Amino acid sequence: MSLAVDTTKRNKKYTIVYTIVALFCIALFVVNIVRYYYFGVLDPVALFFYxxxxxxxxxxxxxxxxxxxxxxxxxxxxxTVFGTTKVYEIPYREIAGIFSYQPKLMRTIKFRYSYRLNSALDARTLWTLAWRRQFEGGSEANVRIYFKASKQVIDALSEKMPNRVNVPEEMADFNMLVKEGVIVNNKNIVQKAESQILEKPLEQIEAEEKAASDNGGKETGKAADK
Structure with missing residues (x-):
């Protein structure tokens, strides 16, 4: 059973705006077709653009x-628009961090793949998930996923991954560098970095991660009992 479930929430205002934009482009497309039919004037670039x-x-x-x-x-x-479905499964151990999207000209981490898994009609916060994906052949790649979700989902993810959800982008960058092997994967080093970036006492960092580990063990035990 899923710990939290969410689906796309369409905003009425966004729906109206995007509908107007689409209808406007379609109208201009039709006008160009009519102009060609009656006057023989064809502008293929404009037709393609609209x-x-x-x-x-x-x-x-x-x-x-x-x-x-x-x-x-x-x-x-x-x-998808073609009636098919595509499933993305991201193991928690491969997630470097989830942070609120902020446009930037330059970023510390280079991503090979980016996926926009959110509707333009959804007015909620846009989140960025930094994923060090491991492929079956043993290769790895940096993947970035944009998504929107409810507070319930974000809270559930925070419980599963303390200090990796709703964090500054710098925290996700640091974790990604650790996963890439650029920074030594040492628990003490990682926790000290988390303490500095998140501005939390080291004891709190350790307690939160221990609580998450204990909860994970309990869930595994319950699943085994079932």
Whole structure:
């Protein structure tokens, strides 16, 4: 059973705005077709531009996303415009951090893959998940996922991953560098860095991580009993 579940929440204001944009582009597309039909004037660049904008808006607004906080991984299910589904399962041990998205010109970490798993119609906070993905062949890559979720989901993730959820981007960067092997993966070093970046006492960091570890053990025991 999932610890928390969420799905796309469409905002009425956003829906109206994007609908107007899409209809405006479609109208301009039709006007260009009519102009060509009656006057023989064709502007293929404009036709392509209006059609592309309308299609992009549709692709950003139509899909919906379901989020499940499981015992060992975060699952995001994308329902595409073509009626198919795509599932992303991110093990907690591979997540470097989850932080609120802030636009920047330069970032410390380079990501090979980026996925936007959120609807443009969802007005909630946009989160960035930094993922050091491990592939079956043994290779690894930095992956970035953009998603939106309820407070219940974020709180559940915070319990599973203390000091890695709703943290400064610098914390996620540090954890990613540890996973890349750039920084030595030493528990004391990591906890001291967490204490400095998060501005928390070291004792609190240790207590939170111990509590999360104990809860994880209890959940594993319950699952085994079932």
């Amino acid at each position: 059609a592309m904008i309308a299609w992009i808006v549709y692709l950003r607004c139509k899909p919906t996303y379901d989020i499940y906080v499981e015992r060992k991984f975060l699952k995001i299910v994308k329902h």
